[in-house]
Amino acid sequence: MEKEEKGISRRQFLTGSAAIALTGLVTKRVFSQAKDSPSSKTGTRLILLGTGGGPRPNKMRNQSSWVVLVNDVPYVVDCGEGVSRQLVFANVPLRNLRYIFITHHHSDHNLDYGNLMYNAWVSGFKGRIDSYGPPPLEKMTKLYLEMNAYDIDIRIPDEGRPPLTPMIFAHEFSKDGLVMQNESVKVTAALVNHPPVQPSFAYRFDTPDRSIVFSGDTTPWDNLIKLAQGADILVHEVIHKPSLTRLMVRIPNADRLVEHIVASHTTHIDVGKVAKAAGVKTLVLTHFVPADDPSLTDEIWLEGAKTHFDGKVIVGKDLMEI
Ligand SMILES: [Zn+2]
Ligand SMILES: [Zn+2]
Numbered sequence: 001m002e003k004e005e006k007g008i009s010r011r012q013f014l015t016g017s018a019a020i021a022l023t024g025l026v027t028k029r030v031f032s033q034a035k036d037s038p039s040s041k042t043g044t045r046l047i048l049l050g051t052g053g054g055p056r057p058n059k060m061r062n063q064s065s066w067v068v069l070v071n072d073v074p075y076v077v078d079c080g081e082g083v084s085r086q087l088v089f090a091n092v093p094l095r096n097l098r099y100i101f102i103t104h105h106h107s108d109h110n111l112d113y114g115n116l117m118y119n120a121w122v123s124g125f126k127g128r129i130d131s132y133g134p135p136p137l138e139k140m141t142k143l144y145l146e147m148n149a150y151d152i153d154i155r156i157p158d159e160g161r162p163p164l165t166p167m168i169f170a171h172e173f174s175k176d177g178l179v180m181q182n183e184s185v186k187v188t189a190a191l192v193n194h195p196p197v198q199p200s201f202a203y204r205f206d207t208p209d210r211s212i213v214f215s216g217d218t219t220p221w222d223n224l225i226k227l228a229q230g231a232d233i234l235v236h237e238v239i240h241k242p243s244l245t246r247l248m249v250r251i252p253n254a255d256r257l258v259e260h261i262v263a264s265h266t267t268h269i270d271v272g273k274v275a276k277a278a279g280v281k282t283l284v285l286t287h288f289v290p291a292d293d294p295s296l297t298d299e300i301w302l303e304g305a306k307t308h309f310d311g312k313v314i315v316g317k318d319l320m321e322i
Contacts, residue, residue: 041069041071041072042071042072043070043071043207043209043210044068044069044070044205044207044208044209044210044212045068045069045321045322046066046067046068046069046210046212046233046235046284046321046322047066047067047069047090047092047319047320047321047322048066048235048284048286048316048317048318048319048320048321048322049062049065049066049067049076049082049083049086049087049090049318049319050062050063050064050065050066050078050080050082050083050086050318051064051285051286051287051288051291051316051317051318051320052064052080052108052287052288052291052292052318053108053217053237053239053265053286053287053288053289053291054108054289054290054291055106055107055108055111056251056291057081058291058292059292060291060292060294061288061291061292061318062080062081062082062083062086062318063080063081063082063083063108063109063111064078064080064108064109064286064287065077065078065079065080065082065083065086065112066078066214066235066286067087067090067092068185068205068207068212069092070184070185070205070207071184072096073096073098073099073184074087074092074096074097074098074099075098075099075101075185075187075205076097076099076100076101076116077101077103077203077214078101078102078103078109078110078214078216079100079102079109079110079111079112079113079115079116080107080108080109080110080111080112081107081108081111081112082112083112083115083116084112084115084116084119084120086318086319087116089319090319090321093123094116094119094120094123094124094125095120095123095124095125095126096125097116097117097120097125097129098127098128098129098130099129099130099131099132099180100113100116100117100129100130100131100132100133101131101132101133101179101187101203102131102132102133102134102137103133103200103201103202103203103214103216103217104133104134104194104197104199104200104201104216104217105133105134105136105137105140105197106197106217109216109217110133110140113131113140113141113144114140114141114144114145114147114148117129117131117144117164117168118144118148118152118164121161121164121167122155122161125167126162126167127167128167128168128169129167129168129169130169130171130180131168131169131170131171132170132171132173132179132180132187132189133170133171133172133173133201134172134173134174134199134200134201135172135174136172137170137171137172138170138172140170141168141170145164145165145168152164152165173189174199175191175199176188176189176190176191176223177189179203184207184208185205185206185207186205186206186207187203187204187205187206188203188204188206188227189201189202189203189204190202190204190223190224190226190227191223192215192216192217192218192219192221192223192224193218193219193221193223193264194216194217194218194219194264194265195263195264196264197217197264200216200217200218201216202214202215202216202218202223202224202227202228203216204227204228204231210232210233211230211231211232211233212231212232212233212235213227213228213231213233213234213235213278213280214235215228215234215235215236215237215266215274216237217237217264217265217287218237218264218265218266219263219264219265219266220266220270220271220273220274221274224274224278225274225277225278228274228278228280229278229279230278230279230280231278231280231281232280232281232282233280233281233282233283233284233322234274234275234278234280234282234283234284235284235286235316236266236271236274236275236283236284236285236286237265237266237271237286237287237289238265238266238267238268238271238285238286238287238288238289238301238305239261239262239265239266239267239268239288239289240267240268240288240289240290240293240296240300240301240304241262241267241268243290243293243295243296244258244261244262244289244290245258246290246293246295261289265289267304268285268300268301268304268305269304269305269307269308271283271285271304271305271309272304272305272306272307272308272309272313273308273309275305275308275309275311275313276308276309276310276311280311281311281312282311282312282313282314282322283305283309283311283312283313283314284313284314284316284322285301285305285313285314285315285316286316288301288316298315301315302315
């Protein structure tokens with residue numbers, strides 16, 4: 001990979017300038033959706049970084065990722081592709097990275113796990129990263145660093161960066177219970193039902209001013225309902241079952257895929273039953289499947305979720321702050 005700011009030919013520079021100009025336009029538009037820099041904010045904030053479900057990149061929604069900011073410290077939940085850039089768009093400085101939580105090891109939740117830590121490092125990160133998730137998180141961390149050792153080993157002396165490996169601490173767990181706790185946050189995990197990916201987890205964040213639960217990927221599941229009891233916000237995955245037949249026409253191998261989706265996810269009707277049973281105040285829909293069907297309006301998702309749930313329902317969008 002090319003080093004930063006060195007050896008750029010005139011042609012590359014011009015191409016780069018055009019790319020920057022174009023990105024500038026896009027950035028300006030998206031920035032207007034995100035709130036101001038979090039540098040002076042206190043309390044607990046939730047930003048949806050990616051609300052699409054499934055491994056196939058699409059134009060409408062980024063892959064799964066959310067960030068809880070507690071007194072400006074980011075707690076990133078899941079690392080679907082594009083998480084680093086979404087954090088930049090959300091005005092969360094990558095050099096502030098501190099905690100990462102992975103719900104389960106499907107690529108739409110972990111593809112950029114290593115890349116996020118790497119991108120934080122090249123953005124000036126100098127502290128410590130603690131990551132949490134089911135096995136094989138430790139092996140994945142080790143292999144990522146090994147795979148990128150050539151580049152990392154060059155940048156350490158050449159750009160004066162600290163060694164990356166000693167800064168990362170991966171923590172694996174396979175059971176329900178307390179995952180981590182510090183003076184601001186308590187994080188609890190609960191096993192959910194997402195066959196054949198086991199273990200798969202939901203996470204609950206309790207802070208002094210808010211409680212936020214992330215379902216991860218799951219069918220309606222009692223253990224999640226227990227974890228989410230009385231929470232302020234439940235960020236829950238959702239599928240629109242009637243639209244899966246349209247997905248079958250567009251995607252090769254879709255019949256097998258549809259079988260998996262129905263057996264391991266939660267419909268836009270059932271998600272309301274889960275929110276009601278958990279007694280949460282607000283239900284935030286995320287991990288939309290299909291992720292890129294333009295005929296699925298907000299009203300369709302809302303109407304389904306509200307069938308059984310009287311609380312507030314939010315149709316999640318990338319870079320939405322809640
Ligand atoms: Zn998923
Ligand atoms: Zn999954």
